[in-house]
Each structure stands twice: as structure tokens, then as C-alpha cells.
Amino acid sequence: MSRRDVSFLFDLDGTLVDSVYQHVLAWQQALHAAGIELSVWRIHRRIGMSGGLFTEMLLREVSVPITPDLLETLQRQHAEAYARLVPWVRPLPGATELLAYLTEAKLPWAIATSGRMISAQHNLRALGIDPATATVVTRDDVAHAKPDPDLFIAAAERLGSDIHSAVIVGDSIWDMLAARRAHGLGVGLLSGGYGQDELERGGAIRVYEDPADMLRHIDEVGGRA
Amino acid sequence: MSRRDVSFLFDLDGTLVDSVYQHVLAWQQALHAAGIELSVWRIHRRIGMSGGLFTEMLLREVSVPITPDLLETLQRQHAEAYARLVPWVRPLPGATELLAYLTEAKLPWAIATSGRMISAQHNLRALGIDPATATVVTRDDVAHAKPDPDLFIAAAERLGSDIHSAVIVGDSIWDMLAARRAHGLGVGLLSGGYGQDELERGGAIRVYEDPADMLRHIDEVGGRA
Numbered sequence A, B: 001m002s003r004r005d006v007s008f009l010f011d012l013d014g015t016l017v018d019s020v021y022q023h024v025l026a027w028q029q030a031l032h033a034a035g036i037e038l039s040v041w042r043i044h045r046r047i048g049m050s051g052g053l054f055t056e057m058l059l060r061e062v063s064v065p066i067t068p069d070l071l072e073t074l075q076r077q078h079a080e081a082y083a084r085l086v087p088w089v090r091p092l093p094g095a096t097e098l099l100a101y102l103t104e105a106k107l108p109w110a111i112a113t114s115g116r117m118i119s120a121q122h123n124l125r126a127l128g129i130d131p132a133t134a135t136v137v138t139r140d141d142v143a144h145a146k147p148d149p150d151l152f153i154a155a156a157e158r159l160g161s162d163i164h165s166a167v168i169v170g171d172s173i174w175d176m177l178a179a180r181r182a183h184g185l186g187v188g189l190l191s192g193g194y195g196q197d198e199l200e201r202g203g204a205i206r207v208y209e210d211p212a213d214m215l216r217h218i219d220e221v222g223g224r225a
Helices: A021-031 A040-044 A052-060 A068-088 A095-104 A117-126 A150-160 A173-181 A194-199 A211-216 B020-033 B040-044 B052-061 B070-086 B094-104 B117-126 B150-159 B173-179 B196-201 B209-214
Strands: A007-010 A110-111 A167-172 A184-187 A204-207 B007-010 B109-112 B164-171 B185-189 B206-208
Touching: A007 A150, A021 A040, A021 A068, A021 B020, A021 B040, A021 B070, A040 A052, A040 A211, A040 B020, A052 A068, A052 A095, A052 B040, A068 A117, A068 B070, A095 A204, A095 A211, A095 B007, A110 A150, A150 A167, A167 A173, A173 A184, A173 B164, A184 A194, A184 A211, A194 A204, A194 B196, B007 B150, B020 B040, B040 B052, B040 B173, B070 B117, B094 B109, B094 B209, B109 B150, B150 B164, B150 B173, B173 B185, B185 B196, B185 B209, B196 B206
Parallel strands: A007 A110, A007 A167, A167 A184, A184 A204, B007 B109, B007 B164, B164 B185, B185 B206
Antiparallel strands: none
16 A cells, blocks of 8 residues: 555544543443442443443443433433533643644544544534534444444545555554454554553554654654655 | 461552542642643553652653642642542442451451541541551551552551561552562552553552452462451
8 A cells, every 4th residue: 555545543532632531430420320330440441432332331240221211311411420520621632733743744534433423522622623624423423333343434434545554543442443343553542541451452553642642653653744 | 478477458549449530530620720731541640659759740741840839739629629529439349348358367457548547537437447446557657658668568567467478459550569669469459440461560469350359369369268
């Protein structure tokens, strides 16, 4: 492949925006409101999956019967708790600079998030991204979210890029699994709070600290201008 | 050594009590109040150290001049933010059962925390531990907290146990480093949200999920009744 085939597909929460820990505590509060007590680190380790899969896996850990009503209540309670914590959410260091660099270098990029547009909007705004002009694929656009590969495949298609030469950047093992299943190249960031080996064992070809660190090493993953 | 020499020294936050994520967000809010923005995962990776060392290391990452006034303000703001989040703090699964098992088996145990008694009190209460009868060593009792070995050495001395045969249980790499420096045997728990390899590379001889998982495997680390 020529370098012009390279594209960059980004996860959003924990990858470009520093929002994972707020999501974690919001889920704890939502579960508690439903009478379910679960250790916070177990919630953290599930974050980044599709919301439906996420709640199903959590509820299986505590052996609670999974009903559509309960799932709907949890999603709503989470959204309410997250709204209270969202004032603390910031872009990650280097996120806007990394995207600006790729734009400048004419390297196509897109965002592919397991969240819905309604919750992604705030994060995109914080990053200075206009969903009307940037390529953004959300949970609303695909049948299955991460760790299924659909989101990244849809993002590459929208860019008109070959998924096989896409660099797929994420902070969670669900991003890395989805990258492998999409046959793209996973790159992990530590900024979601997972360990380096978790990402490497999930299939990351490189792991950086955060977007700023990735920008410093962008030549390693096909990003030279 | 005979098995009767074995003692168990426990960290508190993230090891017996599910409080790490609340501490992380409380530090983010305290730093923000002081005009300092720092990624949340970087705060997480420093949690569990002595409060003084912790703030000094964080401030060095953002190149902010470290003054006694600033340190005092941060500690106070953190305590206030944590007090707002503390209603969400719970004992970790199996914590009370593990301590009850050790008491029943006549295996000496103690708690050694980098926090001060004023903040540890709430957690001890949640665990049903009376500091008047249990052996609890806090930051108030030693010159240097973790990753220095003083807390664990003081805890073993209070128990009249040999530190060389002490099983030192913690969730952070600072616990594992302090265990190595104390010449005890570090056992890691994933319940603080760190990765297994981080704990193993810090020197853990075994890593369990949480206190409940450790109790299921207690024979592996000298805990047979």
C-alpha cells in the first residue's frame, strides 16, 4: 500500500476526551439506583463497549435478571448522573493538535464511538469538531457497537479508505478487539486508565500515553506529512 | 519460618474499601480549583502514595511551582471534594469476610494506610473495624508513607511479627514497591483499577481480583487455618 492509503479512525471517550472516570462513576450511581452494587474497577473494565452489551455483561456478573425495563432505566440513570459530572470533562492533551496535524497533512480521519450522538455532541463541541463537516460514526449508525467491528468499518467506508490500512486509535481493549476484527491496525492510548499490557494483549501494535504522545511519535504509525 | 510467623498487612483504599475512583475525581476537582488541569488517568496512577509525595509528583508533571501554601490548599480541597463523593464508597466484596477469616484462624493482621486517621475513620467504620482494638497504622504514625516501607514495618512491629514473612496486600504499585523495600511479600489486588502486569512488575508474588478472590485462594499465600 502507498502511504496515501493510510487513514486514522479514533474512538472518542478516553481517547480524545478525558471522560472515562466520569462515565465509570455515573454507571456506579445508575446501578446503585437500581439496587445493584458492583465494584467500580469492574465497571471501568467494561467501559467502551456498546451500552447494551456493557449493561448485559455487568448484570450477568451480579446475576440480576436482565429485562428491557431495567436496561432502559439504567441507561437513563447513567445519562442523568453523567450530566452532573460532565462539567469536569476536558479534551485530552494533544487531541485537537493531533486532529489538526492530520487535517493539515491531508491524512483522512474519522471518529467512531460506541456512544450515541446525543451524548457525543458535548465531547465533539469540547474538541471543536463540527459533526456536520467531520466524519463521525456513532452507535446510532450501526447495528452493533464495539467490540464488534461495525463502527470502524463504517468509518473507513465513509472516508473511502481501505480498512486494512486504517490506524484505529482507542483506549480500551474493546477498541483493540474491534480493530482486530475489522482487520485494521490497533493503536492504544493509556489515557483511559487501562494498563499497557491489557492493550497490547488486545492486539495494539503500539501504545502511547495520550494524543499528545501519539503526535510526537506519529511517524511510527504512518502519519508522516 | 513456621506458618505461625505469617502475618497479613493490608492497604485500605482500593484494597479493602472501594474508594480509589472517588479519590481520583476528588483530586481532579482539587487541582482544577487551584487552576491545574491534569489528565485523570495520571492522577489514578499516583493514588496510594503519601499525600505529600503525590501532590509533588503531580505538580512536577505540570511544572507548577510547589509551595507549602499550594500543597495545603490542595489537601483541603481534596478532603472537601472527597467528602461529597464518600457516600458512594463501599467495602470491597469479601473484605469483612477475609478479615474475619484471619481473626478466626488466629493469623495476625493489621491495616497500614497512606491516609490520615481523619480520612481513614469512615472507611474503617464501613468495614466494621474499631481502631481501638484493631491494629491500624496511618500516615500520622510514621515519618514517610508509601512507597517508603515505614508503614508496613511499623504495622509488623505492632503485631510483633517478622516483616520478612509478612504478606503485604495492596492494589497499587506503591504498595508493591513499599512491600519490596520492607522485604515483605507483596500480593496485588485488581480492585483499585490497575492492570495485573503493573502489579506483577511492581513485585507482586500473586495477584487476585479483590478480597473475596484472595480469600478463595488464601492457602496459596500462607493463610491456611
